[in-house]
Amino acid sequence: MSVMNKLTTTCWTNFYGDRRNKQMLFVLRCLHKSATSGTFGVAREEPLPERLITSTDATKKRLPKTLAEMPGPGTISNLFEFFWRDGFSRIHEIQIEHSKMYGKIFKSRFGPQLVVSVADRDLVAEVLRAEGVAPQRANMESWHEYRDMRRRSTGLISAEGEDWLRMRSVLRQLIMRPRDVAVFSDDVSEVVDDLIKRIVCLRSQSSDGTTICNINDLFFKYAMEGIAAILYECRLGCLSQKIPQETEDYIDALHLMFSSFKTTMYAGAIPKWLRPVFPKPWEEFCDSWDGLFRFSCVHVDKRLKQIESQLQRGEKVTGGLLTYMLVAKEMSVEEIYANVTEMLLAGVDTTSFTLSWASYLLARHPDVQQQIHAEVMRVLGSEKVATAEDVQHLPFIRGLVKETLRLFPVLPGNGRITQDDMVLGGYFIPKGTQLALCHYSTSLDDENFPSSLEFRPDRWIRKHSSDRLDNFGSIPFGYGIRSCIGKRIAELEMHLALIRIIQKFHVCVSPLTTDVKAKTHGLLCPGAPINLQFIDREI
Amino acid sequence: MALVAALRRLSHASLGFYSWRAAAATPTFGAWITGQRSFTVGSQPLRSDKVTVHFINRDGDKITVKGSPGESLLDVVINEDLDIDGFGACEGTLACSTCHLIFEDDVFKKLGRITDEEMDMLDLAYGLTDTSRLGCQVCLSKSLDGLVAKVPESVADARQSQDG
Numbered sequence: 001m002s003v004m005n006k007l008t009t010t011c012w013t014n015f016y017g018d019r020r021n022k023q024m025l026f027v028l029r030c031l032h033k034s035a036t037s038g039t040f041g042v043a044r045e046e047p048l049p050e051r052l053i054t055s056t057d058a059t060k061k062r063l064p065k066t067l068a069e070m071p072g073p074g075t076i077s078n079l080f081e082f083f084w085r086d087g088f089s090r091i092h093e094i095q096i097e098h099s100k101m102y103g104k105i106f107k108s109r110f111g112p113q114l115v116v117s118v119a120d121r122d123l124v125a126e127v128l129r130a131e132g133v134a135p136q137r138a139n140m141e142s143w144h145e146y147r148d149m150r151r152r153s154t155g156l157i158s159a160e161g162e163d164w165l166r167m168r169s170v171l172r173q174l175i176m177r178p179r180d181v182a183v184f185s186d187d188v189s190e191v192v193d194d195l196i197k198r199i200v201c202l203r204s205q206s207s208d209g210t211t212i213c214n215i216n217d218l219f220f221k222y223a224m225e226g227i228a229a230i231l232y233e234c235r236l237g238c239l240s241q242k243i244p245q246e247t248e249d250y251i252d253a254l255h256l257m258f259s260s261f262k263t264t265m266y267a268g269a270i271p272k273w274l275r276p277v278f279p280k281p282w283e284e285f286c287d288s289w290d291g292l293f294r295f296s297c298v299h300v301d302k303r304l305k306q307i308e309s310q311l312q313r314g315e316k317v318t319g320g321l322l323t324y325m326l327v328a329k330e331m332s333v334e335e336i337y338a339n340v341t342e343m344l345l346a347g348v349d350t351t352s353f354t355l356s357w358a359s360y361l362l363a364r365h366p367d368v369q370q371q372i373h374a375e376v377m378r379v380l381g382s383e384k385v386a387t388a389e390d391v392q393h394l395p396f397i398r399g400l401v402k403e404t405l406r407l408f409p410v411l412p413g414n415g416r417i418t419q420d421d422m423v424l425g426g427y428f429i430p431k432g433t434q435l436a437l438c439h440y441s442t443s444l445d446d447e448n449f450p451s452s453l454e455f456r457p458d459r460w461i462r463k464h465s466s467d468r469l470d471n472f473g474s475i476p477f478g479y480g481i482r483s484c485i486g487k488r489i490a491e492l493e494m495h496l497a498l499i500r501i502i503q504k505f506h507v508c509v510s511p512l513t514t515d516v517k518a519k520t521h522g523l524l525c526p527g528a529p530i531n532l533q534f535i536d537r538e539i
Numbered sequence: 540m541a542l543v544a545a546l547r548r549l550s551h552a553s554l555g556f557y558s559w560r561a562a563a564a565t566p567t568f569g570a571w572i573t574g575q576r577s578f579t580v581g582s583q584p585l586r587s588d589k590v591t592v593h594f595i596n597r598d599g600d601k602i603t604v605k606g607s608p609g610e611s612l613l614d615v616v617i618n619e620d621l622d623i624d625g626f627g628a629c630e631g632t633l634a635c636s637t638c639h640l641i642f643e644d645d646v647f648k649k650l651g652r653i654t655d656e657e658m659d660m661l662d663l664a665y666g667l668t669d670t671s672r673l674g675c676q677v678c679l680s681k682s683l684d685g686l687v688a689k690v691p692e693s694v695a696d697a698r699q700s701q702d703g
Contacts, residue, residue, distance in 0.1 A: 125663070125665075126694065129665060129694045130694065131628075133628070169630070172629065172630065172632045172634065173630070173632070176629070176632035176633065176634055177631075177632050177633060178633065178654065178656050392654065392655055395655075398655060462658070465653065466669050468661075468662055468667060469662050470662060471659075471662050471663070472663055475663070479634075479635065479663055480628065480629065480634060480635040480637075481628045481629055481634065481635060483634050483635075487634075488656075
């Protein structure tokens, strides 16, 4: 640590000092606004504040309706739907069903938790545009409890308020701007090389020499290798023939995390005093977090040691994201552990599910695949390895990812806890209400996207430079200050992998795979294995 | 009141922390790892090199300030501490469209190419026009001297005028 302390005397973090005060005034102003515009105290039973009363004309005042008047499924039928009929795996379909039955805004109860669902593009826009400086997604109590117990820090997913804003301010300056992410292009390309080799190897093991079963398994490893190359600045060997044991252990911890996702949802809902009776959900939750943190610590510590010895030898320290974070010390090492852990957790299966769906959709729509292939051939040919810069000349590839995420938004809904009283869709929503933004139903709404069930990547292609696409209906990465911080990294990983796959292979659906439906398991994922054939393109 | 106090504490506690690195003149992390740009900030432009910018704020007030070539309009708003409600929430990282500005036709044509990522964010801007841009993506140059950038009406303004 003494070496790290020496580093603080270097001026890495001080280049921007002159801007800090101005930025702080700016942040202060925002915080002040947020504080003064709030109505304090929950106003459920109180008369409506005057400022929230809207009117259609000067003479006739119309009061917003109360939550009590909001339609929605009954508490009992909702419990039955979710716990008895396993509604959690069909949560995306229930979104659509309920919005058809109850309208664009409706309420549901999950035990003690009241949720107001917002299933309208314009209302979603209204919520996100009204956000303050530190929006809150949902109650993360079980995550906080684990971190308190193990004396771990929170990361960007679990942190709130001040902590969140501080870490977000550091990290968004590192990995959110497209030009900052473009520097990872070569690292990601190397992982794509291995993906292609692995595809060739795996298909050769199949009986017809072309098929890869359960393609998500492969994309999971690709996404993990890709994000680790960026976050840890090292390769894990996920795509090699023999996966190293520590990587295997981590994959197991990740799988445990995802498979226990549903139980952890219950774990949050089960009161603490019931834990002695049902200990398993909480134990599994802790075990999987232990595994995830352990893995991150190993890799972060390894890099830290390398930096220390480089400095001792008087060498210049160069490196990527992790090196920068460790050297710049804008976050503590404990915060770095927590953030790389949460970023890795958030960045693996989200990317792999989307890549699985994208390849499945290409295979199911050979005509579209042909069009995209033609574009790639025109811009790059069959051999040139694409870089981040090339993607801007491949609108069909960008359209493919957008259209895939519209049909299969990996996060079918997102949450917000209102930080101020607001009127939404004619209803008074008190501060502190849990909102569910129903992205799945707005994405599949014909009003927002004509023939919404059709796979048409070209709907995202602009006809001319001032052509506008009103796309609040499909915001798979969210919008605004609390949107997905890994958006640009995920896009880069998906674009580069899909371009290369399209350059090399004709992707077809295996006869083993018929219609694959989506199911929700925390995230929206393929409900059955997707088996695909990869046939070499004629050069 | 407890919340106000908490927020004051929060803002006070943050004083030492935030670093603002959106300006084009300052290097970014990307530049750090590729080593393409050095960390030293370039020499300050001469006073005469400054570019005059007029902002028309939401309330119609005209604010005239000067910026340096290479700076983005968001940098100018921050550097000059202009009071534009909710402007630049994501600090120029292309995650929101709160630095949306509207230009006159002839100025708009001189502003340079719009990237796909900016277009996508513009699609989500409130009160979008054919001559809209994001302030964080428009960089000043001498040829833009005297440009007028209109800050569009915010969602809150629209609601108030409906209520009125």
